[in-house]
Amino acid sequence: MATRVVVDPVTRIEGHLRVEAVVENGVITDAYSAGTMVRGIEKILIGRDPRDAWAIVERVCGVCTTVHAQASVRAVEDALGISIPPTAELIRNIMQATQYVQDHVIHFYHLHALDWVDIVNALKADPRKAAELAASYSKWDKNTASYFTAVQDKIKAFAASGLGIFANGYWGHPAYKLPPEVNLIAVAHYLDALEWQKQIIKIHAVFGGKNPHPNYLVGGVPCSININEVNAINSERLNLVSQLIGQADEFVNQVYIPDLLAVASFYKDWARYGGGLANYLSYGEFPTKGYNHPESFKYARGAVLNRDLSTVYPVNPRDGQEIKEYIAHSWYTYAEGDNTGLHPWAGETNIAYNGPQPPFESLEGYSKYSFLKTPRWKDNAMEVGPLARLVVAYASGQSDVKELVNATLGKLGVPVGALFSTLGRTAARGLDCALAMSWLKEFNGELQERVKINEVSTFNAEKWDPKTWPAEAEGVGMIDAPRGALAHWIKIRNGAIENYQLVVPTTWNGSPRDARQQRSAFEASLIGTPVANLEQPVEIIRTLHSFDPCIACAVHLYDPQGRHLNQISFE
Ligand code: NFE
Ligand code: MG
Numbered sequence: 001m002a003t004r005v006v007v008d009p010v011t012r013i014e015g016h017l018r019v020e021a022v023v024e025n026g027v028i029t030d031a032y033s034a035g036t037m038v039r040g041i042e043k044i045l046i047g048r049d050p051r052d053a054w055a056i057v058e059r060v061c062g063v064c065t066t067v068h069a070q071a072s073v074r075a076v077e078d079a080l081g082i083s084i085p086p087t088a089e090l091i092r093n094i095m096q097a098t099q100y101v102q103d104h105v106i107h108f109y110h111l112h113a114l115d116w117v118d119i120v121n122a123l124k125a126d127p128r129k130a131a132e133l134a135a136s137y138s139k140w141d142k143n144t145a146s147y148f149t150a151v152q153d154k155i156k157a158f159a160a161s162g163l164g165i166f167a168n169g170y171w172g173h174p175a176y177k178l179p180p181e182v183n184l185i186a187v188a189h190y191l192d193a194l195e196w197q198k199q200i201i202k203i204h205a206v207f208g209g210k211n212p213h214p215n216y217l218v219g220g221v222p223c224s225i226n227i228n229e230v231n232a233i234n235s236e237r238l239n240l241v242s243q244l245i246g247q248a249d250e251f252v253n254q255v256y257i258p259d260l261l262a263v264a265s266f267y268k269d270w271a272r273y274g275g276g277l278a279n280y281l282s283y284g285e286f287p288t289k290g291y292n293h294p295e296s297f298k299y300a301r302g303a304v305l306n307r308d309l310s311t312v313y314p315v316n317p318r319d320g321q322e323i324k325e326y327i328a329h330s331w332y333t334y335a336e337g338d339n340t341g342l343h344p345w346a347g348e349t350n351i352a353y354n355g356p357q358p359p360f361e362s363l364e365g366y367s368k369y370s371f372l373k374t375p376r377w378k379d380n381a382m383e384v385g386p387l388a389r390l391v392v393a394y395a396s397g398q399s400d401v402k403e404l405v406n407a408t409l410g411k412l413g414v415p416v417g418a419l420f421s422t423l424g425r426t427a428a429r430g431l432d433c434a435l436a437m438s439w440l441k442e443f444n445g446e447l448q449e450r451v452k453i454n455e456v457s458t459f460n461a462e463k464w465d466p467k468t469w470p471a472e473a474e475g476v477g478m479i480d481a482p483r484g485a486l487a488h489w490i491k492i493r494n495g496a497i498e499n500y501q502l503v504v505p506t507t508w509n510g511s512p513r514d515a516r517q518q519r520s521a522f523e524a525s526l527i528g529t530p531v532a533n534l535e536q537p538v539e540i541i542r543t544l545h546s547f548d549p550c551i552a553c554a555v556h557l558y559d560p561q562g563r564h565l566n567q568i569s570f571e
Pocket of ligand 2: 042373501502503504
């Protein structure tokens, strides 16, 4: 018998996501992914100064903060033909690599770990054995028996008071497989990661003034470097950055990656589930010779189809035939009809909600069922994110990526095919973090070298004055954000924004079906997954979380009447 399992809200994500999965004989046979929240970002940009757009679009999300500002300044620079000084490029790379590292660590411990780690079971652990076990795979000197005893005491007190925000977890569910000691180690590091992430993100405050939402600047970065000046980026600030990078490196390589591998080794069966789509898209990231030279990127740009690693297809977001957004199953309407696909330069954002009124019982029978639009590359549904970045880089032959992927698969004793799964997606995020960490050190070293030789220009003012702009211009700003391929398309007319469209990672992954009824990544990846207990569908949550969904980014339009469209409760 088919049962429709509704998960709403999906928690431990950013934004408001509802998933309905059809389960037959204990296995998911169909799924619907619905973004249930709307905001107004694309609309409110129209008519504004393109140089201000970054400050508005950055507010689309506080999780992947900085990435939308970066996409926006790149879009304006692309439209107006502005290149930025190499020192500014390095600082932007440092900001982005910092974002990858902080975001991925937080995702692993605070958003995803509890799908695999049973907090209550950690009470059964022997802290001495936990310390021995941790020492066998990590050199982190905090991992002592007394430290694990103290953490266990905290959990005891917490459990006695009803477990607080963790009260509704599926503790004791048979899908949890870790021994008590591994559970205890992971809970201890969950707490440590909360403290740690406050430190690394200070790098954003140094170069961008604050976090979340650091400052950006069309033509460069909004900070000047003078090693002897109190109010500039000086020696003290640069030393702080180096020190924070050192701490981050230790946490990533002695805590996160060892924990990830330890946890993964108990869940190898999850290399069989959650693969979903076989197509991967990456815009590439971390330019080293200017953004117009993608061949110099740390991560290559391209698309891989049908998991065929022998071919990487070029991706051109300017081509009107490559990237299109559909709304056949989304609460929008297009002037030319709802089965049309529109390239983002011609994109439209016209809300047309015709779904159920709250409380939603089921979306069954509703043709339109989400506020996410549905992007396609050459009409293919594409997965984006850390796994896609690694797949495209691997297939492009980038040696640092290939070596790390092969070494990790070897350690886990699983074949390359294991990457195409829920487990593979979660492991890929860890490798993505380790790579970003190593590049962060490299970028910082290069910055220090440039400062030594006084190559400190951070701003190109050449086209700052709108009088120097053409009457009409169009640009695209790509970035591979922590959750994947992100781009902003801008049209400028007479110095003001005429159209602005964001196509965001979670829009690719979490969208509803397209006009040809092809599923996007969330929906496709759930099919075939077993669900042991319909009342506690932890398996659905595991696969969704492996994508690190962000619905705030993915939907960016408010109901014009400000209507309350869905009630979210946190009982
Ligand atoms: Ni709000 Fe985001 C990232 C972007 S995902 S988290 O990474 O862009 O849709
Ligand atoms: Mg959009």
